[in-house]
Amino acid sequence: MISELARGVLTFGIGWAIFKSLKRVFWRSPLDNLPGPPGGSFLAGHFNRVFTVDAWDYHKHLAMTYGSVVKLRGVFGAKALFVYDPKALHHIFIKDQHIFDKTEGFAIAAGLVWGEGLFATSGEQHRKQGKMLSSVFSGARMRNMVPTFYDVTHKLRDTFLAKVSTSPKEIDVLDWMSRTTLELIGQSNLGYTFESLAEDSKEHTYTRELKKFPDIYAQLTPAREYVLPWVYNIGTPAFRRWVVDHIPWKPLRELRDIADVMKATSNDIIGPKQRAMQEGNEAVADQVRGGDDFLNVLLRENMKASGDDRLTDEELLGQVSTLTHAAMDTTSSAVSRVLWLLSHNVDAQNKLREEIRQAHDMCGGDRLGYDELVSLPFLDAVCRETLRLHPPAPTTVRETREDVILPFSKPVRGIDGSEMYDVLVPKGTMVFPSFLSSNCDPDLWGPDSYEWKPERWIEGLPSSVTDAKLPGVDSHLMTFSGGKSACIGFKLAQLEMKVVLCVLLDKFKFAPANGKEIEWKMAVLVTPAVVGELGVTQLPLEVSLAD
Numbered sequence: 409m410i411s412e413l414a415r416g417v418l419t420f421g422i423g424w425a426i427f428k429s430l431k432r433v434f435w436r437s438p439l440d441n442l443p444g445p446p447g448g449s450f451l452a453g454h455f456n457r458v459f460t461v462d463a464w465d466y467h468k469h470l471a472m473t474y475g476s477v478v479k480l481r482g483v484f485g486a487k488a489l490f491v492y493d494p495k496a497l498h499h500i501f502i503k504d505q506h507i508f509d510k511t512e513g514f515a516i517a518a519g520l521v522w523g524e525g526l527f528a529t530s531g532e533q534h535r536k537q538g539k540m541l542s543s544v545f546s547g548a549r550m551r552n553m554v555p556t557f558y559d560v561t562h563k564l565r566d567t568f569l570a571k572v573s574t575s576p577k578e579i580d581v582l583d584w585m586s587r588t589t590l591e592l593i594g595q596s597n598l599g600y601t602f603e604s605l606a607e608d609s610k611e612h613t614y615t616r617e618l619k620k621f622p623d624i625y626a627q628l629t630p631a632r633e634y635v636l637p638w639v640y641n642i643g644t645p646a647f648r649r650w651v652v653d654h655i656p657w658k659p660l661r662e663l664r665d666i667a668d669v670m671k672a673t674s675n676d677i678i679g680p681k682q683r684a685m686q687e688g689n690e691a692v693a694d695q696v697r698g699g700d701d702f703l704n705v706l707l708r709e710n711m712k713a714s715g716d717d718r719l720t721d722e723e724l725l726g727q728v729s730t731l732t733h734a735a736m737d738t739t740s741s742a743v744s745r746v747l748w749l750l751s752h753n754v755d756a757q758n759k760l761r762e763e764i765r766q767a768h769d770m771c772g773g774d775r776l777g778y779d780e781l782v783s784l785p786f787l788d789a790v791c792r793e794t795l796r797l798h799p800p801a802p803t804t805v806r807e808t809r810e811d812v813i814l815p816f817s818k819p820v821r822g823i824d825g826s827e828m829y830d831v832l833v834p835k836g837t838m839v840f841p842s843f844l845s846s847n848c849d850p851d852l853w854g855p856d857s858y859e860w861k862p863e864r865w866i867e868g869l870p871s872s873v874t875d876a877k878l879p880g881v882d883s884h885l886m887t888f889s890g891g892k893s894a895c896i897g898f899k900l901a902q903l904e905m906k907v908v909l910c911v912l913l914d915k916f917k918f919a920p921a922n923g924k925e926i927e928w929k930m931a932v933l934v935t936p937a938v939v940g941e942l943g944v945t946q947l948p949l950e951v952s953l954a955d
């Protein structure tokens with residue numbers, strides 16, 4: 409009975425995949441005239457080159473050889489687009505954003521295990537969430553978070569001091585940045601301490617589980633695209649969970665285990681506040697009513713919402729999981745990247761330390777206020793330039809919900825030699841807006857666009873950048889995406905980066921670890937690994953006391 413049901417689900421999914429593939433192979437598409445790389449296997453198309461851990465050169469090759477609108481082959485004969493043309497990006501993220509909708513990769517996969525609520529990426533949840541949270545991460549609220557950021561980061565500093573006080577030590581900076589960013593989001597926005605700056609604490613399990621996700625996500629392709637969307641909402645969550653428990657497929661089981669840890673942690677965070685409010689515990693209720701952090705705003709606004717606009721308990725959990733996941737790995741990847749770059753650029757590291765120490769002297773202590781933090785010019789330039797050249801999420805994915813015309817900023821030379829000013833993108837096409845290629849577009853940023861030069865932000869950006877009207881929410885960059893599903897934490901992330909850098913660079917020097925070459929892996933999020941040990945995400949650097 410058990411295996412019959414599991415077999416039935418699989419057979420249905422596979423049958424559907426074959427039908428869709430055959431249709432795609434024999435159907436001519438308006439995208440056929442666009443330039444694009446040759447080849448690509450039937451099974452994986454070009455995806456096994458675009459989505460591999462060392463795809464950096466291939467992305468650059470696509471941009472340099474075929475331009476800003478590139479046709480790719482997707483899995484099972486599908487056609488897909490790789491895009492970074494500014495006008496096209498504007499349509500994808502702003503003008504036609506309702507057509508270029510998010511695919512719900514992990515949400516769908518996680519929905520199989522725990523119902524649809526675990527990850528808040530579904531369109532329905534975004535609608536309900538509406539403007540509920542838009543003000544939570546505004547500049548005014550950031551100001552109040554600075555003291556908490558310092559409290560947390562000083563714990564990190566003390567841990568490093570204990571490790572290197574007598575001699576330089578090799579430290580896995582990525583691990584400590586993950587712990588720090590998790591604790592920062594916990595204390596500043598969830599009213600929760602993960603205690604992640606203590607060795608071997610429970611949230612270490614959380615970060616460890618989440619670190620497995622990019623690899624598992626990759627292994628779920630192409631089932632993620634062809635099978636999961638059709639089966640993820642069959643029956644009740646309990647039924648789906650039962651089916652998942654009986655499918656002997658390792659990546660799905662590992663995904664189930666990650667989802668379990670996320671759900672348990674989110675429950676730990678939100679459960680006590682919810683229960684206290686339901687039981688009329690006035691002290692906690694007042695705390696929620698009066699507080700203005702993410703969780704309090706969410707609970708408060710949700711109490712006010714009615715009917716269909718109200719998030720269910722499951723969806724509230726999803727908001728917490730999404731926030732924690734979205735806030736932690738992205739920011740830790742970014743700040744780790746800055747420290748790695750500085751370890752290879754001693755002059756820039758010294759210059760930044762000098763700027764930070766001068767600011768400390770001016771304020772008479774080692775805690776800068778919000779205004780000082782956001783106005784240190786070299787610190788700002790280092791952060792922005794790193795986020796430009798090394799976006800932690802190099803690309804995203806959208807899927808067209810109906811046929812749509814996508815216009816270009818400049819004509820594209822078609823395969824037949826004609827000039828194309830736009831293209832009809834059929835319903836159901838996967839579109840990959842490339843944040844990386846947009847941030848490094850030589851037409852906008854100049855011939856040194858692929859070089860790390862913080863000074864460009866101090867000298868003033870060229871008009872080619874400022875006039876391009878890119879749809880990104882931040883600084884002419886696509887790093888934090890744009891439109892309705894843009895990053896809501898982009899200011900918070902940069903403030904966190906600045907506090908961590910001010911605290912660490914004041915006290916410590918960072919140098920490459922002896923004999924260990926680092927490779928940055930391009931997965932859903934970019935993570936570092938030591939060459940020769942690519943299965944483990946880590947960033948060992950030599951840390952010593954600064955003079």
Ligand code: HEM
Nearest residue numbers: 529734735738739742800804887888889894895896897901
């Ligand atoms: C350097 C750090 C960060 C980077 C590079 C980053 C990048 C992004 C990007 C690219 C997206 C949009 C993805 C898409 O359109 O497909 C996004 C969404 C989001 N980000 Fe960030 N983010 C960062 C930090 C944060 C922080 C600190 C928070 C929370 C405080 C946060 C919360 C979110 C949320 C809630 C979403 C929406 C998720 C969804 O709809 O699925 N992010 N982020």
